[in-house]
Amino acid sequence: MLVVDNLVSYYANIKILNEISFNLNQGQVLCLLGRNGAGKTTILKSIMGLVDHTNGLILFNDEKLSGVSAHFIPKKGIGYVPQGRRLFSELTVEENLEIGLLTRKKGEKTKEKILNMFPKLKERINQISGTLSGGEQQMLALARALCIEPNLLLLDEPTEGLQPSMISLIRNSILELKKQGVSILLVEQRVEAILPVADEVIIIENGSKIFSASSKEFKNKATLKKIYGFIGL
Numbered sequence: 001m002l003v004v005d006n007l008v009s010y011y012a013n014i015k016i017l018n019e020i021s022f023n024l025n026q027g028q029v030l031c032l033l034g035r036n037g038a039g040k041t042t043i044l045k046s047i048m049g050l051v052d053h054t055n056g057l058i059l060f061n062d063e064k065l066s067g068v069s070a071h072f073i074p075k076k077g078i079g080y081v082p083q084g085r086r087l088f089s090e091l092t093v094e095e096n097l098e099i100g101l102l103t104r105k106k107g108e109k110t111k112e113k114i115l116n117m118f119p120k121l122k123e124r125i126n127q128i129s130g131t132l133s134g135g136e137q138q139m140l141a142l143a144r145a146l147c148i149e150p151n152l153l154l155l156d157e158p159t160e161g162l163q164p165s166m167i168s169l170i171r172n173s174i175l176e177l178k179k180q181g182v183s184i185l186l187v188e189q190r191v192e193a194i195l196p197v198a199d200e201v202i203i204i205e206n207g208s209k210i211f212s213a214s215s216k217e218f219k220n221k222a223t224l225k226k227i228y229g230f231i232g233l
């Protein structure tokens with residue numbers, strides 16, 4: 001459903017990504033790992049049309065995304081939770097969700113379904129989102145991305161700064177979405193937190209894909225040691 005083929009991305013005229021290729025199938029979770037500055041966020045931004053200049057091909061359900069304006073990409077059913085959440089912090093939980101719903105003209109039914117997934121947000125529906133805890137804000141960012149009823153979800157370090165109980169909530173949400181057939185492209189630094197839900201893992205280093213394996217292979221101890229050492233864990 002998502003094909004990234006020989007993606008090269010530039011900021012100004014500086015080349016950041018070197019011929020990145022991968023496929024993501026329906027209902028699969030693909031995890032991108034790598035050091036700070038490796039280019040993980042740039043891959044997600046390239047898919048969302050947020051990088052000025054890219055070469056190569058990005059296909060979503062056989063439709064070319066390269067060259068499509070950033071404004072239209074969420075309308076195609078691609079949800080994005082950027083690194084650092086980026087909520088409208090002055091607005092309430094409900095208002096943040098309403099903005100999400102507008103993108104693909106979804107209504108009350110979608111909102112109810114999402115709030116049932118995140119009961120904590122339901123309790124805090126009228127709270128100003130900037131006053132939510134870090135974990136609750138991450139929930140809201142995820143909930144807002146789900147307002148478009150995405151077929152593909154891009155999550156940039158969803159567990160960043162969260163304590164174990166919140167991480168397991170995020171992990172359960174990913175599993176639930178996967179069950180519903182949503183494909184997920186996930187950036188993570190914490191291998192052990194996310195490995196249980198990933199189908200495949202790719203390592204990015206200096207803008208290049210240097211390693212890919214099924215998560216089963218990653219669970220192999222020798223490989224894990226190599227990878228953990230590699231990303232400095």
Ligand SMILES: Nc1ncnc2c1ncn2[C@@H]1O[C@H](COP(=O)(O)OP(=O)(O)OP(=O)(O)O)[C@@H](O)[C@H]1O
Nearest residue numbers: 011012016034035036037038039040041042043083
């Ligand atoms: N808007 C920008 N303009 C110029 N260079 C940028 C821009 N955004 C990112 N870069 C550079 O591109 C490279 C890749 O950045 P990117 O944010 O993709 O890394 P990352 O793997 O997501 O890192 P982190 O784990 O720290 O989030 C870095 O060297 C970064 O400085």
Ligand SMILES: [Mg+2]
Nearest residue numbers: 040041042083
């Ligand atoms: Mg990043």
